[in-house]
Each structure stands twice: as structure tokens, then as C-alpha cells.
Amino acid sequence: MNDCRYICRSLRESQADFSAMVRSLLNRYQPKNVPVRLVFFGDVTDNVRYREELDIIRKEADIHFGDKLPVISYVAQKPLDGSGLVMEAHELKILQGETVEYKSLWTNFYITVTSSHVKHLFLGGVMSDNLDESFSVQSYNVFDIVEKILQIENMPVHSIVRQWNYIEQITAFDGEHQHYQDFNDARSFFYNYSQWPEGYPAATGIGMACGGIVVDINAVYADDASIKIDAIDNGWQVAAHAYSQNVLFGEKDPRFQSKTTPKFERAKRVKQENYEIVYVSGTAAIRGEESLLEVGIEKQTQATIENIDYLISEENIRRQGISFFGSSYRLKSCRVYLKDISLMENARVIVEKLYSDVESIYLLADVCRDELLIEIEGIASV
Template identity: 30%
Template sequence: MNAQPAFPTTVDLVPGANTGRIVFGADTLAGDGVALAVPAALLAGPAGGVAVARLSPAAAVVESDGFRCLADGELLFGVSSIDETGTGDGLGVTTELAYRRLFTTMAALGYPVLVRVWNYLAGINRQEEGVERYRRFNRGRQRAFAAAGQALTGRVPAACALGVPAGPLRIAFLASRRPMLPLENPRQISAYHYPDDYGAYSPTFSRAALLQAGACENLFISGTAAIVGHRSCYTGDVVAQAEETVANLLAVIAGANLLLDRAAFAARQLDYVVYLRHAGDLPPVRALLLARLGVSPERLVFVAADVCRAELLIEIEAGGRVEARGRA
């Protein structure tokens, strides 16, 4: 992990009892809300965290199998962290345990559909006994999905996995009582169909997920990078990678609108978290994204974090919601 600006150890949660948040630049959180603290430097954005899940005002805080959750009868947002256990394949074992607990929590509280997952782990590109840690993570995740009877392809959640300097595996998730629609990107091979070059256990996620909740249609776009087909593009050139990443984001947004049969989502109306391997890349990347996405600056949050492939310098996730129309 590259050197990062210093950040506070503890951050006070901002009010918002029915909002699930991810707070970057913190090891721990103080307050009664439900949020995930992620020790990756916040380069630009709100210190109070990124709102990734909005539940109804009736949401209540519940605890289940190591997860602290918000539940409102329709949506479930939960967070947890777990130290790596054992030796050798410690991260794989820890990941499998964490996801088994996640699925147990969903079942116990009655939210059967996993919609979106955020994963943050130490040393994501580091080799351990000749195996990259991200591949160990994928192994544990896929084993837990299989053990829980979850699909390994097709109807799988949107997700991201980023590297942080140190600490436990940290997970946030959103589950639902309604079905979600997974989306893929015609410019890319589905991650769960990657060839064995990327590991014996493919990443278990879709490129995005559409979910109708309450009166809103919600779009969750997974962590997206400069990958075409299954290959990384423009090694060493962060601006070219950012441009290719935008092309992938726009393709996913177009796919969501096609599924909904209307121009529901526009790039300029979404919120973005931009993960940069090198903090010094912020100025040129921010300028490009403001121009290409047409967004106002407050919709862009920048975080220093490592991406799942060592040659990738940038990853972007996005989300937004609009009024729902005519979908059961």
C-alpha cells in the first residue's frame, strides 16, 4: 500500500438513524448509527461518510451473528469486521466465516436477497505463499456462497473489494425482501466467468444491481475499472484508465435504462466513490470525471485505496435512485 495522508483514529457518526454509511479515513466510529469504518485516506468528500443505503424512518438497529444492522421490514443494511484467523490461508478462512455469518444474519432476520456488498481488506495485492490475497478472498467468498446455497453466477450481488493498509476484513452489505435484477456489461466478460488466469475461484459479483424499494428504483454499480473483456487496459496511465472506466460505467447505466425501458438514470445524477492507488493522481482524474460524467463536485468522493488487480490504478463505484414506475 502506498503512503497515504494521516487520518483520525475515531470519527463521530453524523446523525441519520435510517442511513447506512461507509466512513473513510477512520479505524473506529463513535455514535449510535450503523456505519462501516474504513482506514483508507479520504482525499475529497464528506468526513461524515458516504450514504450507501437509505432505509425508511422506521428502521431499527439490530445485532445478529457479529453484524450490526439497520432493518426496516424491506431492507437490511449490516456491517461487521473480523480479524484473520488461523495460519496459511488465514484470509480465505476469515472471508468464508464472515460470509457465512452474513448469510446467517440475512436468514435469521428474514431478508433473503443479497443486493450489494462492500469489502475492504489489508494487503489485497500481497502474495502469501505464492497466492495473491485477493484470490484467497475470492476462494473464501465463493465457498460461503456455495455453502449457503446461493447462486455463483447470474443472480449474484453487486460488490467491490478494495485494499487498505492494515486491519481486519471489513464488510458492509445490503439485503432485501424483494428480488433484485443483476446487470452485466456488454463490454466485459462477467466476473464470475473469468478464465483461470485470474484464480481458480472467480469473483462472485455482478456488474450492477437494480432494486425497487419503496417508491424508488435503486441502482448499485459495482466497483468498475479499466477492463475490457477480461483484460486490464492502459497499464501505468491513470488518465487513460479513468477514461476506459467511464466508458464501462456508461455502458452499465445504459443497460439499466434498457431493463427499465426508460431513461431513468443519467451519469450526472449518480453519486460516485473513486478509489485511487496513488493519492497524487487526484487532480487529473477529478478534472476528467467532472468533464466526462457531467456531475457536480459534491457527487465525487475520492479515497486512497488499492485495487484488486495490481496493474489497475483506479476503480469507481456509483449509485443512485429515481422514482419507480410500473415494475412489480
């Protein structure tokens, strides 16, 4: 079995003028495969400055890449390693017979990688034009854009295999409406267009300081058996899409009879030819559907990593009747989201001990429940 064809690596830049940091990251970046996504993480706390810095990133990336521009996202999360700006680069190994095309709809750029029977789509930085609108309106606007692009590419909604959802002040309320619940209701409305025969996408729903709603998507669709896709559940956790109303907060969307659940799987495996990738969703210290309470950052970090390790273990995968192709899975890269700067050192000691060979980014972000201190996501392969 070959290594993962979808590769993530990160570059860091020390504090400097913002434009200079962006140019330095781009100039230092030496892709080994086709770059399909660049995600920038920076310490910005108001929407005016966020828009200005996003425009700088887009301008510099356009100059640097020309007509082969990766999709660009800017996430308002402070890097916790002292960096002024972090750039995470996602690259794809192009297989024989595949064609790469760079496309756009309005101001939304995306990439397709197509062979005779398979299409991959990479879409990023999808956001509403007006960050002053309600989070419900922004969420519906974002999914309208995603829907139109999928329709243009003749890809069904259920072809989405990985989704990143960045939500400003994720657990905050506007009146009776929680930002995260409003987003989940809009996502549920959008997902209702599809039957999801291979399960929902792997996903992360994480907070950011500003920026409204930003969504990144990887999708893949085949008209034959070229692609094998499996949803991976975790026997230690209730599936997020099966949560009870007890762990959902805020007023429901009037389109629904009750608050809708977060529609994602704990992980999603994609196999094409001899390549496999496992997208590990944002994972926290939850057992069943309940958070581990009053145990501190050390135990929450330990429990989170235990959840991930069991999730991608041979035991858990075989338990679900999923074919296992003979090699264990291991995280190759991860993001560690922490609720407070003070948690950084205690969490990092544990992460680096247990994931010593995993490339990690540490970021300041609210997690989807107030009591959760840490969340980890990643990409695994054989």
C-alpha cells in the same frame, strides 16, 4: 418516477485529534432520512491503531445515536482531498407501512426495514475477531457471521443485492496465496448455498492498508412481486464471475478444483413502488476481461467512466431484455479509488468534468489488479 430512496452523502473533517474528528463529523451530520450506514475512511496503517480508532468511532456513534445506531464501518483508506477523516452516510426514505428495527448478533449490529411483504437488511463492519489469522480464515469467519444473521432474519443468501468487500493489501501474497483470491474462494463457498435467480450482488472488492477483511451488505427480500430486481451486465466486459483462470492469481482453496471467480454483477437494479436504485459495482479500465495496459491514469479514468456510462445506458439495459421504465440513469454519488497519491489531480480533472454534479470521494486504495490505477463505484437513479 420519484428520486432514489437510498441516498449517500459525505462529510469531511480536517486533520485533528481522532476523537475530535469523529465527534465533529457526527455533530455536523444532519440526516434527512433514516441513517442506516456510516462508513468512515481514515489514514491508518497498522492493526493495533485501527482497532483503537474503530473502538473510538463505535463509542462516539453509540453516544450520539443511542438505540437508533446506524451500522458502522471503518475503512483504512487515506482520503485524498487533504481531509483527516471522511464519513459517508447512507440514508433510506421510509415508506408507508415500513417498520425500522435495530438489532445485533454478538458485536455485529444491523438494521431491518420491514413491511407486510418486503424486508430490507443493512449489515456493516463485519470482520474477524483475530486480524492475525490468515485471510482465508478471516474470510470464512466473516461469511459465517453473515450467514447466521440472514438465517435469523429468514432471508436467503441470494437476497444480498449490494456488497462491499474491503481487503487488506488486496493483491499481496502470503506464500502462494493471494489475499483477494483467498477471499473470492471463501465468497464462492458461501454463495454456493443459493441459486441466485436474479444474479449475484453488485459488489466492490478493494484494498485497504490494514484491518483484515471487512464486509458491508445490503439485502432485500420479498414474498410477493413488491420488489423487482435485475442484474445488469456490461456488453463491453466479460462478467466478473465468468473470468478465465488467466486473470486469477494465487493458489486455489483446496475445497475447489480451480481458483474461483469474483462473484458479482456489474450492476444491480432494485425497484420498489415508484423508486429505483442502481448499485454500480467497482468498475475499472477493463475491456473483455483484460486490463488496459500502459495507457496512463488519464486514459484509464476515461475508460472507466465510459464503462460505467455504457453499463447504465438505455442501450445496454434494453440489450439484456430488462424493462426500462422511461428515464435514463445517472450517477448520484461515487467513490474514486486511486492506487497512488500522485494520480489524484489528473484523475480528478476528468471525473469532475464528466461527473460535475456527482458527489465524489477520492481515496487511496490498491485495486484488485496491480496494473489498474483507478476504480470507481457508485449509486445511480433516474
